[in-house]
Amino acid sequence: MNKLALLTIAIATTHTAQADVEFLHWWTSQGEQKALTVLKQQLNENQITLSPSPVLGGGGDSAMTVLQARAIAGNPPSFAQIEGPSIKAWDAIGILHDVDSVAKKHQWDEILYPLTIQINKSDNGYVALPLTLHRLNWLWVNHSLLQQLNQPVPTTWHEMFSVMELAKSSGINPLAVGEQPWQIAQLFENLVIATGGVEFYSRAMVDLKSDSINSDTLRQALKQLRRLSLLTDNQLDDDKWDTATTALANNQALFQLGGDWILGELMAKGISVPSQIGCYPTPESDGVFLYNMDSLIFMASKSFNAQQASTTANLLADKQFQAQFNLVKGSIPVRMDIDINHYNPCQIQSYQDFKQALDKKKAVPSMIDSMAVNPVAQQAINSEIFRFYRNKQLTEETVIKRIIAIAESN
Numbered sequence: 001m002n003k004l005a006l007l008t009i010a011i012a013t014t015h016t017a018q019a020d021v022e023f024l025h026w027w028t029s030q031g032e033q034k035a036l037t038v039l040k041q042q043l044n045e046n047q048i049t050l051s052p053s054p055v056l057g058g059g060g061d062s063a064m065t066v067l068q069a070r071a072i073a074g075n076p077p078s079f080a081q082i083e084g085p086s087i088k089a090w091d092a093i094g095i096l097h098d099v100d101s102v103a104k105k106h107q108w109d110e111i112l113y114p115l116t117i118q119i120n121k122s123d124n125g126y127v128a129l130p131l132t133l134h135r136l137n138w139l140w141v142n143h144s145l146l147q148q149l150n151q152p153v154p155t156t157w158h159e160m161f162s163v164m165e166l167a168k169s170s171g172i173n174p175l176a177v178g179e180q181p182w183q184i185a186q187l188f189e190n191l192v193i194a195t196g197g198v199e200f201y202s203r204a205m206v207d208l209k210s211d212s213i214n215s216d217t218l219r220q221a222l223k224q225l226r227r228l229s230l231l232t233d234n235q236l237d238d239d240k241w242d243t244a245t246t247a248l249a250n251n252q253a254l255f256q257l258g259g260d261w262i263l264g265e266l267m268a269k270g271i272s273v274p275s276q277i278g279c280y281p282t283p284e285s286d287g288v289f290l291y292n293m294d295s296l297i298f299m300a301s302k303s304f305n306a307q308q309a310s311t312t313a314n315l316l317a318d319k320q321f322q323a324q325f326n327l328v329k330g331s332i333p334v335r336m337d338i339d340i341n342h343y344n345p346c347q348i349q350s351y352q353d354f355k356q357a358l359d360k361k362k363a364v365p366s367m368i369d370s371m372a373v374n375p376v377a378q379q380a381i382n383s384e385i386f387r388f389y390r391n392k393q394l395t396e397e398t399v400i401k402r403i404i405a406i407a408e409s410n
């Protein structure tokens with residue numbers, strides 16, 4: 001047989017050794033893509049080719065809609081990014097490969113935080129692979145613009161509003177935020193914590209208790225959201241969260257409020273954090289750790305069997321990979337046995353604040369970012385908050401009535 005024929009067979013053989021796995025996700029920003037490259041490399045180094053299926057839309061609402069459509073059509077991806085209670089909802093449908101054998105091999109019961117276990121383990125054992133722990137109650141500060149205004153970093157919303165008003169009157173965009181429901185609702189979530197404290201936040205936004213929703217405290221939080229809406233006049237090119245981060249990084253905005261995926265974005269841009277852009281707890285949320293967690297579910301189909309799922313999950317459960325992925329993503333590890341001393345100072349602070357919040361029972365799930373209620377109620381409430389922010393005619397009463405109606409139908 002001539003050399004060309006042998007070479008062709010060799011290439012063909014090599015190629016079939018590389019199984020393709022399709023991953024549905026919403027990591028489309030520069031920083032998220034950099035983290036995704038770590039995941040891609042981990043699989044490639046083990047003869048698995050990743051076929052990413054990105055769905056635009058930070059926060060994942062669109063991605064979850066696409067995932068449902070694909071599952072109903074009997075054409076699910078091999079694995080998908082997912083968060084919170086949706087994991088057990090998908091498990092209940094019975095189309096997930098469990099990852100219990102991987103959990104046992106990696107001793108997840110011993111090395112994962114209890115809240116990580118609670119989110120990813122159902123009565124059927126581990127049904128999702130936990131990957132990141134993000135903190136949402138972060139205020140990102142452009143230090144040079146704050147210095148220009150000769151102001152200290154705000155620790156109360158009273159100080160926050162006054163420095164934002166000063167920025168606006170000085171021609172500086174006070175707050176970079178994309179006008180999307182989940183981003184605006186994220187502002188509101190922080191105002192609820194600041195106004196009523198973490199127990200009130202849990203009753204009103206996690207448990208959706210009507211008497212907490214129909215309260216002067218929530219009205220006060222809505223009043224402050226209205227005040228924010230009158231202050232932010234974004235001239236961003238589009239409404240994506242990472243476009244807001246670009247404005248913050250380019251000295252076109254004083255603040256951005258949001259999860260530490262923003263840190264991943266800033267690091268990917270080569271911004272020096274925390275010296276150029278600083279990270280601080282959002283005003284009046286000190287001691288609180290408002291979190292979300294990215295997990296992966298592995299979906300049964302003709303093209304992705306239990307063995308393939310187990311092989312893929314085993315690689316993504318690897319400690320070194322998890323350590324490197326979180327380092328780049330801006331999050332902290334979901335497992336207790338990873339040394340993060342070489343991580344960014346903001347991640348080290350996040351880790352320390354998380355441990356303290358656990359001790360003081362002040363670690364709470366983000367409702368607006370899929371960690372507390374079912375996606376229908378979450379998206380409906382986010383939309384009502386967004387309407388109130390956009391429509392200055394809408395009253396607090398109207399919004400409160402609508403949120404209660406959603407809560408009671410939940």
Ligand code: GAL
Binds near residue numbers: 083134261292293
């Ligand atoms: C969150 C997700 C993060 C980050 C963010 C912005 O829901 O957990 O990983 O990507 O959306 O898209």
